[in-house]
Amino acid sequence: MQAQTTISDQKLTGDIKKDLTRLLPIGAVKADIIDGVRQNPRQMELAKKLQSSIAQNYEWFVDYMKAVPQGEKIPYHAKLGLTKEEYMELINFMDNIEMVSTGKENIAIQIKNDMIYFKSQNKLSKLDSLTIDLKNNMVSFGKIKMPFADKLNITTDKNALKSKWEGYSWILEEPKDVDANAMKDLNSLKMRQYKFTIGKLEKTGKTYMSLKGREIENGTKTIDFELPVQF
Known part of the structure; x- marks a missing residue:
């Protein structure tokens, strides 16, 4: 008998549009929220x-x-x-740090006119404001636009996900390169960083997805969240 190749066995192609539609299947998925850390x-x-x-x-x-x-x-x-x-x-x-699941939540994924939409609830409700523009290779979180940043290829399993993996990232960072001297004067520090990462874990074939956001106004964090999931 010849074994069939499933999506979880396939490597990413390098074609971002094709890979995203594979990593994000239309319909509902049950996602692990992996925002816990195994510590002693x-x-x-x-x-x-x-x-x-x-x-x-x-x-x-x-x-x-x-x-x-x-x-x-x-x-x-x-x-x-x-x-x-x-x-x-x-x-x-x-x-040897390891991220662990703190719970599960359903995520509904929809693709319409080259746009990917998400719908979830509770801890993952912020994903409702997340969209991926496949045509223009742009990720949006509400009014925040994250341009494509890089292709990722993690070649060791010595990481918090305990697997080699490959994927893509989109990043908005303002100002782009924060000077170390600016970091000293926290009272006047103003910055915002948003990052969307998605990839495929080699060990399990699962999709890993993370949305991070942080804004600092006059040295005070006004927004600070991270939503890492896998499904």
């Missing part, structure tokens, strides 16, 4: 110490981060509030 008490203790120290040495931390290439781990420093052994222990925890 020791990990929580070390993370709390680190966060407290960063808060107390915020200006130093901003300067220190300038020298760290994007995507690389922060090198150890005593001002991080941990011993070197504790810091390496926390890094090891972070390398």
Whole structure:
């Protein structure tokens, strides 16, 4: 008998329009809301110490981060509030962090005139304001327009999803590159960041989708949410 190839077995094609219609099947899907993190008490203790120290040495931390290439781990420093052994222990925890489901919710997906629409409720009700314009390769959240940013190819399973995966992202970031000096003066900081990510997990064949939004006005967060799901 020759095995049939299902959608979950197929790799993404690189054709964004085709891939999105595969990743987002028309109809209702039951999605896991994966906004929980598997943690143990020791990990929580070390993370709390680190966060407290960063808060107390915020200006130093901003300067220190300038020298760290994007995507690389922060090198150890005593001002991080941990011993070197504790810091390496926390890094090891972070390398093995795992996102877990905190519940399930139905998402209805509709495609009409090259537009993808979503309908959900409760925790995922914000998805009602999300649309994907397949023709113009643009994602909108209400009046927020997120242009296409990048194709993603995660080649290791050492990540919070515990799987290799590939997909796409759309991002709005204003201002585009926040200067480290601007981060020092939090009282006058004004910025907004929105990001939509979608991809396919190699291990399970499931769709991973995430919508994030954050706005800061005069140093105060006025909007801050993240909705990661998989189905």
